[in-house]
Amino acid sequence: MKALRIVYILLFIGICFSLFILMPFSKSDMDVEKREGTKFPKIKTEEGKLNMDYFDEMTDYFSDNFAFRQELATADAIWKSKLFKTSNNEKAVVGKNEWLYFNGSLNDYFGRDLLNEREIYASAKTISLMQEYAHSCGCEFVFTVAPNKNTLYPDNMPDNYLAAEGDTNIEHLRDELQVMKTDAGEEINYVDLQDAFLSKDEVLYHKWDSHWNNKGAVLACDEILNSIGREHYDYTNEPYTVEKCHSGDVWQLIYPSWDKKDENVIYQKQHDYTYVNPVKSVEDMFIVTSTEGKDGAVVMFRDSFGNALLPYVADEYGKATFIKGMPLNVRQVELTGATTLIYELVERNIPNLIAYLPIMTAPVRNLEDVQFIDAGENKTTAEYEDKGDQIVIYGSVDPEFVETETDIYVRITDAGGNSVCYEATPGSYEPAEDGADLSYNYGAYINKADLPSGSTAEIICEKNNEFYTTQIINIGYN
Numbered sequence: 001m002k003a004l005r006i007v008y009i010l011l012f013i014g015i016c017f018s019l020f021i022l023m024p025f026s027k028s029d030m031d032v033e034k035r036e037g038t039k040f041p042k043i044k045t046e047e048g049k050l051n052m053d054y055f056d057e058m059t060d061y062f063s064d065n066f067a068f069r070q071e072l073a074t075a076d077a078i079w080k081s082k083l084f085k086t087s088n089n090e091k092a093v094v095g096k097n098e099w100l101y102f103n104g105s106l107n108d109y110f111g112r113d114l115l116n117e118r119e120i121y122a123s124a125k126t127i128s129l130m131q132e133y134a135h136s137c138g139c140e141f142v143f144t145v146a147p148n149k150n151t152l153y154p155d156n157m158p159d160n161y162l163a164a165e166g167d168t169n170i171e172h173l174r175d176e177l178q179v180m181k182t183d184a185g186e187e188i189n190y191v192d193l194q195d196a197f198l199s200k201d202e203v204l205y206h207k208w209d210s211h212w213n214n215k216g217a218v219l220a221c222d223e224i225l226n227s228i229g230r231e232h233y234d235y236t237n238e239p240y241t242v243e244k245c246h247s248g249d250v251w252q253l254i255y256p257s258w259d260k261k262d263e264n265v266i267y268q269k270q271h272d273y274t275y276v277n278p279v280k281s282v283e284d285m286f287i288v289t290s291t292e293g294k295d296g297a298v299v300m301f302r303d304s305f306g307n308a309l310l311p312y313v314a315d316e317y318g319k320a321t322f323i324k325g326m327p328l329n330v331r332q333v334e335l336t337g338a339t340t341l342i343y344e345l346v347e348r349n350i351p352n353l354i355a356y357l358p359i360m361t362a363p364v365r366n367l368e369d370v371q372f373i374d375a376g377e378n379k380t381t382a383e384y385e386d387k388g389d390q391i392v393i394y395g396s397v398d399p400e401f402v403e404t405e406t407d408i409y410v411r412i413t414d415a416g417g418n419s420v421c422y423e424a425t426p427g428s429y430e431p432a433e434d435g436a437d438l439s440y441n442y443g444a445y446i447n448k449a450d451l452p453s454g455s456t457a458e459i460i461c462e463k464n465n466e467f468y469t470t471q472i473i474n475i476g477y478n
Helices: 002-021 054-065 069-083 103-110 117-136 169-179 193-198 214-227 249-254 306-314 332-336
Strands: 092-094 100-102 140-146 240-246 262-267 286-290 297-301 319-323 340-346 372-374 383-386 390-396 408-413 419-423 441-447 456-463 466-474
Touching: 092 103, 092 249, 100 103, 100 249, 117 140, 117 169, 117 340, 140 169, 140 193, 140 214, 169 193, 193 214, 214 262, 214 306, 214 340, 286 306, 297 306, 297 332, 306 319, 306 340, 319 332, 408 441, 419 441
Parallel strands: 140 340, 297 319, 297 340, 372 466
Antiparallel strands: 092 100, 240 262, 286 319, 383 390, 390 441, 408 419, 408 456, 456 466
């Protein structure tokens, strides 16, 4: 009995050491996990000091690089998903009938941690200001939300995952955008993809991926371009095949070493666009394309749902610029001479509308006949930062002066006493923590040419049709 224990201990130690010894011969492919692996730590920091976190970093390095890591993770996932219908990866949900869902959509699915009424208004107001800015540049504007997979196809979610009763962020935002108007009284050009997909009797998302398939991307492209009356190729009668050729993102999270392909629609028509800049994949943050024989230029802000959408949009414009990441630099419409601005956002990222302040020049507002009320001492904050040819003024306003539909302004007064009012965007310039209340943030980008050094910036809140001055700061720059 004692000998068996010794053999067991030696075998266990041998297996553990083999995972370390065989590391050079077994590399983990971190691309399938959509992240970078931990690098081997250095004993000294860049400042030449002893790295006090060396052993913690070594532990992280080993966790990412021990031999056969992904093979062992896949084996663990197979028996857990097949026998217990559970996932060994916190980012994935194992559903019924072998369906897989992305964990990041669960807040929306459960109706948990939703945006409050003020945050929904602020999100819609941000879109309104983006449309106003685009139109001021002579550019068409489209905003759309790609629904979460379990919003459209909840039937294969686990039985113990109970869907929210009532509306969630996507419906609340849709309703607010339907009544929102720009300062010029224009309706917001919002494309309701939730309604468009639910009207179809077929599944247009992947089984093992969180995104739409090519047929779903075509539907999204149709809805977007139809909303601005742009003629484009009609795929309705285009021949296609269904092939097992797609690497599902959720599948790769759970089974990193099991290369099993998901089905996708492959149209017979070949794409016409070519890449202008060096591109590794559609995951790249910045992609520029050109299509011979097409006119117009489009800028498209997009996330991972734009991967499948990109080829169909690119085919329809002479020049197309596709940008991922936050914050959105809306000034790209001027830099590129765009005739269309498309903003696509996945449902689970709706909070990002106000978590990141978009970069665009604040619009001037006429408040000459308004009587301002001094708010006295309050909790409003105001700061500014030099951004080259612009100054960004940002902070948060005192909740006492904020209603659901409160708009925020920045009044600039130069040394001669001349004043101009700008409407601020209700977004956060500084990174906010997950789950933080985003109701009170604001920011305004103002051209230096319109903001002489030595001016003052005054923060104004509109509440109950009254305007309160809440903070004044001095602006100085070189």
